[in-house]
Amino acid sequence: MSESRPNAEPNPSKHNRRPSKDHVLRKRQPNKPERGDNVLYISTKTDIKAHMAKCNKLISNENEIIIYCLGAAIQRGILLALRICEEHVTYKIDTNTFSTELTDDLEPATDNADYEIQKRFNSALRIRVFCSNPSEDNPAKESNSNG
Amino acid sequence: MSDTNEDGLNVNMRLPTSLTMSKFAVARGREIQIMKNALATSTCVKLAFQKLPKHMRRRTMSHNVKRLPRRLRQIHLSQMKKSGLPPKQKRPSRKYRRRPRNLMDEYVRRQRRINWLNTHIWHAKRFHMVEKWGYKLPYRPCDKAFRACYRATTKHCLIQDISYYRCVEISGLYEKIIEGFKKITDPTTGLSVGANAYKNGAREGRIMLYQIDNPSKAIGEVNFLWRPIKVKFLNQSVSYLWLWLHPSFHSEAVRTIKKCFGFPDVTLDGVQTLKSSDNLQLRENMYDLNRFRLTGPLSNAVLSHAFQLSEKHTVDWLKNFENLPGEHLSKMKPYWEYLKSISDASVLPPHFVLPLIILDPRYNFPKTKTKALTTASDSLMPLQDPVITDSPLWSFNVRCLLPHSKVSNAKIAEMRQNLLVPGSDLQLPPEAIPIILLQRPGVRYSQYNGYGSGWDIIIPATYAQPIWLSLVMWGARPGGLRETESIGFEASQEPNLSPDTTAGVEEELLMSNKCKEDFFKLPPNKRTNYNKFKITSPLEFNWKLLLSEWQSSPVEEFTVLRDRNKLRQIQEMLKSSHKNRQLPQLAENQLVPVAINLSKKGPCHNFAIICLPQEKDFAKEPLEPNCSDPNAALRKKMRKDHKSLLKRLRRRRIRAKRKNKIIPLDKEMLKNYTSQMRKLWLPEAKTVRHSCSREVIGYVKQGGFSFLLSKSKGVGYIASQSLQKLVLQKFKNKVLIRNTNSKQYKLGILDVIID
Numbered sequence A: 001m002s003e004s005r006p007n008a009e010p011n012p013s014k015h016n017r018r019p020s021k022d023h024v025l026r027k028r029q030p031n032k033p034e035r036g037d038n039v040l041y042i043s044t045k046t047d048i049k050a051h052m053a054k055c056n057k058l059i060s061n062e063n064e065i066i067i068y069c070l071g072a073a074i075q076r077g078i079l080l081a082l083r084i085c086e087e088h089v090t091y092k093i094d095t096n097t098f099s100t101e102l103t104d105d106l107e108p109a110t111d112n113a114d115y116e117i118q119k120r121f122n123s124a125l126r127i128r129v130f131c132s133n134p135s136e137d138n139p140a141k142e143s144n145s146n147g
Numbered sequence B: 001m002s003d004t005n006e007d008g009l010n011v012n013m014r015l016p017t018s019l020t021m022s023k024f025a026v027a028r029g030r031e032i033q034i035m036k037n038a039l040a041t042s043t044c045v046k047l048a049f050q051k052l053p054k055h056m057r058r059r060t061m062s063h064n065v066k067r068l069p070r071r072l073r074q075i076h077l078s079q080m081k082k083s084g085l086p087p088k089q090k091r092p093s094r095k096y097r098r099r100p101r102n103l104m105d106e107y108v109r110r111q112r113r114i115n116w117l118n119t120h121i122w123h124a125k126r127f128h129m130v131e132k133w134g135y136k137l138p139y140r141p142c143d144k145a146f147r148a149c150y151r152a153t154t155k156h157c158l159i160q161d162i163s164y165y166r167c168v169e170i171s172g173l174y175e176k177i178i179e180g181f182k183k184i185t186d187p188t189t190g191l192s193v194g195a196n197a198y199k200n201g202a203r204e205g206r207i208m209l210y211q212i213d214n215p216s217k218a219i220g221e222v223n224f225l226w227r228p229i230k231v232k233f234l235n236q237s238v239s240y241l242w243l244w245l246h247p248s249f250h251s252e253a254v255r256t257i258k259k260c261f262g263f264p265d266v267t268l269d270g271v272q273t274l275k276s277s278d279n280l281q282l283r284e285n286m287y288d289l290n291r292f293r294l295t296g297p298l299s300n301a302v303l304s305h306a307f308q309l310s311e312k313h314t315v316d317w318l319k320n321f322e323n324l325p326g327e328h329l330s331k332m333k334p335y336w337e338y339l340k341s342i343s344d345a346s347v348l349p350p351h352f353v354l355p356l357i358i359l360d361p362r363y364n365f366p367k368t369k370t371k372a373l374t375t376a377s378d379s380l381m382p383l384q385d386p387v388i389t390d391s392p393l394w395s396f397n398v399r400c401l402l403p404h405s406k407v408s409n410a411k412i413a414e415m416r417q418n419l420l421v422p423g424s425d426l427q428l429p430p431e432a433i434p435i436i437l438l439q440r441p442g443v444r445y446s447q448y449n450g451y452g453s454g455w456d457i458i459i460p461a462t463y464a465q466p467i468w469l470s471l472v473m474w475g476a477r478p479g480g481l482r483e484t485e486s487i488g489f490e491a492s493q494e495p496n497l498s499p500d501t502t503a504g505v506e507e508e509l510l511m512s513n514k515c516k517e518d519f520f521k522l523p524p525n526k527r528t529n530y531n532k533f534k535i536t537s538p539l540e541f542n543w544k545l546l547l548s549e550w551q552s553s554p555v556e557e558f559t560v561l562r563d564r565n566k567l568r569q570i571q572e573m574l575k576s577s578h579k580n581r582q583l584p585q586l587a588e589n590q591l592v593p594v595a596i597n598l599s600k601k602g603p604c605h606n607f608a609i610i611c612l613p614q615e616k617d618f619a620k621e622p623l624e625p626n627c628s629d630p631n632a633a634l635r636k637k638m639r640k641d642h643k644s645l646l647k648r649l650r651r652r653r654i655r656a657k658r659k660n661k662i663i664p665l666d667k668e669m670l671k672n673y674t675s676q677m678r679k680l681w682l683p684e685a686k687t688v689r690h691s692c693s694r695e696v697i698g699y700v701k702q703g704g705f706s707f708l709l710s711k712s713k714g715v716g717y718i719a720s721q722s723l724q725k726l727v728l729q730k731f732k733n734k735v736l737i738r739n740t741n742s743k744q745y746k747l748g749i750l751d752v753i754i755d
Helices: A048-059 A070-087 B021-040 B070-082 B100-112 B120-126 B146-154 B172-183 B250-261 B299-306 B328-341 B396-405 B409-417 B462-471 B481-490 B502-521 B545-547 B564-575 B631-658 B667-681 B722-729
Strands: A023-027 A039-042 A063-071 A091-108 A116-131 B126-133 B135-141 B157-160 B166-172 B205-210 B218-226 B231-233 B237-246 B273-274 B282-284 B289-295 B353-359 B434-439 B454-460 B590-598 B608-610 B696-706 B711-717 B733-740 B743-751
Touching: A039 A048, A039 A070, A039 B631, A048 A070, A048 A116, A063 A070, A070 A091, A070 A116, B021 B126, B120 B126, B120 B135, B120 B462, B135 B481, B146 B157, B146 B481, B157 B396, B157 B462, B157 B481, B166 B172, B166 B250, B166 B462, B172 B205, B172 B237, B172 B250, B172 B608, B218 B250, B218 B696, B237 B250, B250 B282, B250 B353, B289 B299, B289 B462, B299 B454, B328 B353, B396 B434, B396 B454, B396 B462, B434 B462, B462 B733, B481 B696, B545 B590, B545 B696, B545 B711, B564 B590, B564 B743, B590 B696, B608 B711, B631 B667, B696 B722, B711 B722, B711 B743
Parallel strands: A039 A063
Antiparallel strands: A023 A091, A063 A116, A091 A116, B126 B135, B157 B289, B166 B237, B166 B282, B205 B218, B218 B237, B231 B237, B273 B282, B289 B454, B353 B434, B434 B454, B590 B711, B590 B743, B608 B696, B608 B733, B696 B711, B733 B743
8 A cells, every 4th residue: 555645634743754673653543523424625636626526416415514624635625626616606705724633653563662643733724615695795704706 | 233224324334332321421512502503593594583473473573673573673773773873763752862961961072072152052053054273153144134133233233253262361470461462463564462451461562473484474463451550469550451353263362372382282172371471471261251333323222222341340250350440330330321312333432441340131131132222311421531441351360250150040040930921131230241342443445444343352252142132132143154254355354364374275275166066067168268258266265376477587486465565655656646756675486465446347256367557558448359178179079988988898897797707896097087177177377477468466255246346356366476567557547357257357446454
């Protein structure tokens, strides 16, 4: 298996990627703050077209779609959100930026070492794509209309 | 007087003048007796019921003895026995057979030959069961659920009963145990039993066992777990170690352990403990402990819905557990709450151990089968370190007491029946059950990070059935052995039983025999002619021949490379484009475990060969040139000869029969013919390496379509000496793969399996 980069990764210069001979660095999955049918987690692996198809399907059932993206996938997440708004004119987006804590395990490679962890932060984005009915004037929502 | 009178009697015969009355009477008496006997036993060849007058005969008499008059029944039975057709005894009625006592008797009888899991009855109704390693094990669900089971591992939760792993407990002085294990393990394969990471009992480890007489001969990989605390006993602090042994090498491993630690050579029966001269103790916990495996992102949710923490100490067995620190339960509470909030088990520290005391899950069964979902939590709690505490499950006394404190299913059903509002919750305080949760991190090195993560739970065997039911009711999808295989395959793990272990060799032999049997079941025109495809050993893994061809001398014994550093070096070497890197020094008779992902579409099957590519192959994937089968003409001739021979023999037999002679069939000759014919179909391999136009470096042991990659892939082994050539060729980690039933080579990317 190739040691390829998982969907989100910080700037490697800041962190100790090859800790010592005593440890092997293994990345843990980031925690998912929400789960649901209308919650999408964007990775750098899945094709944006596939995500788009999924969103088009979701739009017929759900009022809003929530898109989470992390690190390198942020750009793809934004692209997806903008595409949705482009295709469906009534949809608007609402974004929240935050930083999420990621954990790396330092697994011992020798008998004397113990398990250790290394924490780092990565920027993440939560995009809420929702239907704004133009007939109902709803100024409370702060939205970026890009459609 | 003439010689004879008209009656034909000899008149010349002299009659005695006087008779001795007694003698005469005895002689006549005998005659009368014989006559009576002759009258009683008829010489006619009729069955008992045929002797009845016609108006008393009934059609069903021959098979239903009760239709006969009672006086004839005994005769009829004995006659039927003599004629070789014992009268069919009527099967007891279903109602009789289903009475609990009779049912239990029947189950006990059926378990005498082969071991059952505690969840056997549940599985037997829903699964295809196979006999393996002395157990009757669920192989796959009866519904066509391959994809559903895969989906469960990636999106939901798959549950498997892996209680066939047998738990062996070694207790004694910590240093003594470590010292013993140094003799039967290899420090290069990874962390040892005494590693710092494991010794406080916070993590579960995995280690390869080797034979004590022959340290290069592997036995198999075992999971081990230390007890978090040391028990004071006779001024000694006693450490406990659990080993979970796979049943295929259980006896071999136990034998090695006995030899290594100096235990007497007595069979372990699950009750007795063996004591060694060093004050070590060995015990088999096979009947006390069970182990379930939950895989998939929702496994955390299933556990947190099914289990509720116990909050009181008022249980019988807890009083017997002297080592439980008072704050155990209060310590566990916050961490359990934290577990409920996380999305997935792969977020947690790898392999960590969490002892819990839960309430009997029968009291909070869902009303219907419910899918447990992760509860959304807006504010994520900060990651906490797990608390390391002892579990009552480690205590033998507690394990013995648990079955006695269990409330029977019948009792619970009765309580449910007596509820005022049907379907409402049971009021009585449920029993507490000690369990141990073990986290499994799953795949940890690729883009599929976290695949196969989940929990293992160790539970007391008495509660196996209710806990299993409760987990299934909370939405876990049950799987069998096939799922274990497919999860390992998707995660590109080395097959569980390696080819250099006795158990692995047996497994391979079983598999190849099965394939050969299936092959010869086909009619000749439907069989794949492997000779035409230039595959020399199509239905077996010829590791020894392969390795001896890649080195100078023939190979007797071979090993699988498990040195982590060397494996890592090889992987880096294959991936890097630097020319000045050196391959690590490898022994000649070693196999290197590899995973191969095909670059393009197309299948990859078991037994496929892994070959070295040539320069031109990268432009176009090569085809094996056409080749004729040298044995085809031979087979045809042999078959023709054999047919004519059979005809001749048949004629001879008929002729002999006319003369009332019988010539027996020459079975030896027929067997000979079959085996010779089979050899012509699958001739013994003389060469593997140079068998076709590309050099063969290894075999795919398990090949198939990977749903995770949405492409085919294979897991197999290559000869260590072939790596030198692969590196020299400078195609990095690109190799060719060819299935046994195809001439098409396919490009694939080779990766060394490290974990």
